[in-house]
Amino acid sequence: MEAEKFKHTRRMILSRVLLVPFIIVMLVCGTLVYYFAANLSEHVSRELANTADGHRRLIEQFLKERAFDLELIADSRKIGAINHNDLVVILEQLQKGSPAFFDLGIFDEQGNHVAYVGPYNLQGKNYARTEWFKNAQNNKIYISDVFLGYRNIPHFVIVMRKKEGEHNWFLRATIDTLYFYDLVGNIRLGKTGEAYLVNKIGVLQTQRHSGGKPLEADSDFNFYKSDESAIMSFKSGSNTGSQYLYATGRLHEPEWLLVVRQDRNDAYAPLAYAVLFAVALIVGGGAIVMTMGFWLASSLAHRLSMAEVEKRQMGTQLIMAGKLAEVGEMSAGVAHEINNPLQIMKSEYSMIKDLLEDFESGKHPPDSKTFQLIEDSIEQMGIQIDRCKKITQGLLKFARKSETAMRVVDLRPFIQEVVGMIEHRAQLENIRVSTSFDDNLPELKTDPTQLQQALINLLNNALDALKGKEHGEVKIKISHESGYIIISVADNGCGIAPENLGKIFLPFFTTKPVGKGTGLGLSTSYGIIEDLGGQITVNSKLNEGTVFTVRLPLADAAQRVAGG
Amino acid sequence: MVAIRLLLVDDEERFLATTKILLERRGASTLTAISGPEALKILDDEDIDVVILDVKMPEMDGVEILRRMKKKYPSVEVILLTGHASVESAVEGLKLGAFDYVMKPCDIDDMWAKVKEAYANKGASAVKSRKPTGNIIDKRITQTEKR
Numbered sequence A: 001m002e003a004e005k006f007k008h009t010r011r012m013i014l015s016r017v018l019l020v021p022f023i024i025v026m027l028v029c030g031t032l033v034y035y036f037a038a039n040l041s042e043h044v045s046r047e048l049a050n051t052a053d054g055h056r057r058l059i060e061q062f063l064k065e066r067a068f069d070l071e072l073i074a075d076s077r078k079i080g081a082i083n084h085n086d087l088v089v090i091l092e093q094l095q096k097g098s099p100a101f102f103d104l105g106i107f108d109e110q111g112n113h114v115a116y117v118g119p120y121n122l123q124g125k126n127y128a129r130t131e132w133f134k135n136a137q138n139n140k141i142y143i144s145d146v147f148l149g150y151r152n153i154p155h156f157v158i159v160m161r162k163k164e165g166e167h168n169w170f171l172r173a174t175i176d177t178l179y180f181y182d183l184v185g186n187i188r189l190g191k192t193g194e195a196y197l198v199n200k201i202g203v204l205q206t207q208r209h210s211g212g213k214p215l216e217a218d219s220d221f222n223f224y225k226s227d228e229s230a231i232m233s234f235k236s237g238s239n240t241g242s243q244y245l246y247a248t249g250r251l252h253e254p255e256w257l258l259v260v261r262q263d264r265n266d267a268y269a270p271l272a273y274a275v276l277f278a279v280a281l282i283v284g285g286g287a288i289v290m291t292m293g294f295w296l297a298s299s300l301a302h303r304l305s306m307a308e309v310e311k312r313q314m315g316t317q318l319i320m321a322g323k324l325a326e327v328g329e330m331s332a333g334v335a336h337e338i339n340n341p342l343q344i345m346k347s348e349y350s351m352i353k354d355l356l357e358d359f360e361s362g363k364h365p366p367d368s369k370t371f372q373l374i375e376d377s378i379e380q381m382g383i384q385i386d387r388c389k390k391i392t393q394g395l396l397k398f399a400r401k402s403e404t405a406m407r408v409v410d411l412r413p414f415i416q417e418v419v420g421m422i423e424h425r426a427q428l429e430n431i432r433v434s435t436s437f438d439d440n441l442p443e444l445k446t447d448p449t450q451l452q453q454a455l456i457n458l459l460n461n462a463l464d465a466l467k468g469k470e471h472g473e474v475k476i477k478i479s480h481e482s483g484y485i486i487i488s489v490a491d492n493g494c495g496i497a498p499e500n501l502g503k504i505f506l507p508f509f510t511t512k513p514v515g516k517g518t519g520l521g522l523s524t525s526y527g528i529i530e531d532l533g534g535q536i537t538v539n540s541k542l543n544e545g546t547v548f549t550v551r552l553p554l555a556d557a558a559q560r561v562a563g564g
Numbered sequence B: 001m002v003a004i005r006l007l008l009v010d011d012e013e014r015f016l017a018t019t020k021i022l023l024e025r026r027g028a029s030t031l032t033a034i035s036g037p038e039a040l041k042i043l044d045d046e047d048i049d050v051v052i053l054d055v056k057m058p059e060m061d062g063v064e065i066l067r068r069m070k071k072k073y074p075s076v077e078v079i080l081l082t083g084h085a086s087v088e089s090a091v092e093g094l095k096l097g098a099f100d101y102v103m104k105p106c107d108i109d110d111m112w113a114k115v116k117e118a119y120a121n122k123g124a125s126a127v128k129s130r131k132p133t134g135n136i137i138d139k140r141i142t143q144t145e146k147r
Helices: A002-076 A084-097 A131-136 A177-185 A269-361 A368-399 A411-428 A448-465 A521-531 B013-025 B036-045 B062-072 B084-096 B108-124 B134-146
Strands: A101-107 A113-117 A141-143 A157-164 A167-175 A194-199 A232-236 A244-250 A256-263 A407-409 A432-437 A444-446 A473-481 A484-491 A535-541 A545-553 B005-009 B029-033 B050-054 B077-082 B100-103
Touching: A002 A084, A002 A141, A002 A157, A002 A167, A002 A177, A002 A194, A002 A232, A002 A244, A002 A256, A002 A269, A084 A101, A084 A113, A131 A141, A131 A157, A131 A167, A167 A177, A177 A194, A269 A368, A269 B013, A269 B108, A368 B013, A407 A448, A411 A432, A411 A448, A411 A473, A444 A448, A448 A473, A448 A484, A448 A521, A448 A545, A521 A535, B005 B013, B005 B036, B013 B029, B013 B108, B029 B036, B036 B050, B036 B062, B050 B062, B050 B108, B062 B077, B062 B084, B077 B084, B077 B108, B084 B100, B100 B108
Parallel strands: A432 A473, B005 B029, B005 B050, B050 B077, B077 B100
Antiparallel strands: A101 A113, A101 A167, A141 A157, A157 A167, A194 A256, A232 A244, A244 A256, A407 A444, A473 A484, A484 A545, A535 A545
């Protein structure tokens, strides 16, 4: 029972005092972490997009500049008039500007490679049927996709078309592939970040770190999204199943797509760590708080239990002290009470001794008179011994826990029977006894014998109080109120002095002359009523009257063991 | 020797009767009263030397009776009869002028000895006022209070 109550108190403290604020704090933390994570992940995406944006600009710029370099050359001289040596010089000049220029060639409008500077043997070859030549017809500057060409190595070209007189001339430069791959692919982006170019039909234009060579079809092409002009940032998958964070941007000259991507796990790694750390902190902190809380609640509950136990102990001690005081008072009473019979017995004993002395000394020989005296004394001693017996019995009765035999009692006939027992005496003493009952009195579960004893005692006391008074009346009222039966015995007799009101229930307290009252009646009645789970109270005014009120519970009065 | 005139006051009928016989056998002439008022009445009507008075009696407190006796009949000596519970009353009584006290249940010879002492004291200071005098009284008071 103790353990249960302890657990209950602890649970109550935990839930009401600690749990609610804890939950709130957790919610706040959770929300913060969520927003933090969301913000951070957006940040990562934006970073990638920014990188893609910058990179695209870089590539576009590079291509634009190379094209412009060529344009400058083309515009500043007659292409048709350039001979081989001139071309060498021009290439050197171009390469000074940017090492990206690999070789240089001039083509006539039929597609013949009329002049060439570079490591391959391409001079004199005809390119009329090549893709790039066809496209170069339509645009002043044309940048091609990557192709193999005669050299059988993936490369792409920038072609400048110039009309001189009636004819078109074409100045073509090849961009150093390795240089270009490096330009495009060389970005540092975590462990898996890469950048590469694909054309609009999904053919890789540059090398891809995660696998894929130029001119190979990009197997992940279907996973891409892109926008006309803006950088598009999105999450998507790939052929291998890995999830990537993408940022794509279109180039227009040529129509390539720059793809910058990073493995999601890689991209979000720092975020994941941060969140994990935060969560670990929260969980750890939370665990500590919970432990502390639990410990605190336990400690508090324990203290409360202790306090409760102490309180109960003190209560018990108080009752004990009260009982000891009662016993003390009672002992004094008993001692005093027994003194009187002892006193008498002593004098009788002295009497007998004296008479026997007379017999022995011859002063007064035994005769019928003296024998009578001795007999009287002995008889008297017997009477006093009986008196002592009654006193100790009364004491024992007070101390003993009497067995109660509970029964359901119909109050009307019960009370009438009790009244019947004292009616005769009342009539003799010219005292009027009246009884009144409430309507619809419920039945009472009680011990009828003991209750009868208690009530008769009250009635007798009432009759005693009316001795010698005129118009003496004893009124008995039985009523019922909120779960209790109330029996009141009222008289208009001599009343009880205020200083005695506190003592009347004490054993051996009596205001009656010796032999007329043992002082045990009210204390016994008190004990009986307490045993039956009720209370007995008194109201009195000197020379006006007294009312004793007995309250008995209707509900099952648990058989309380009388405190002794 | 002139018989000591005694008045025995106690609320126990039988005690009065038996003790009366015992005292008369020892040479006192004894009257009895069962209550304070009755005792005072007898004092009005008769000449009494020594009163043996029970301190705890219903209706009238023994100490109160003593007070009245001493007021009206200062020359009468009073011996108090007390049960242990009423020792305080006995001490109060001594202060009010009782000669001595005897604890109940008392031995008849013990009582008789005290009666004789009281009688002797009466003779020794017949007309003086009844303030407690003599070392015996003070000693008894201190003894009692210590207890």
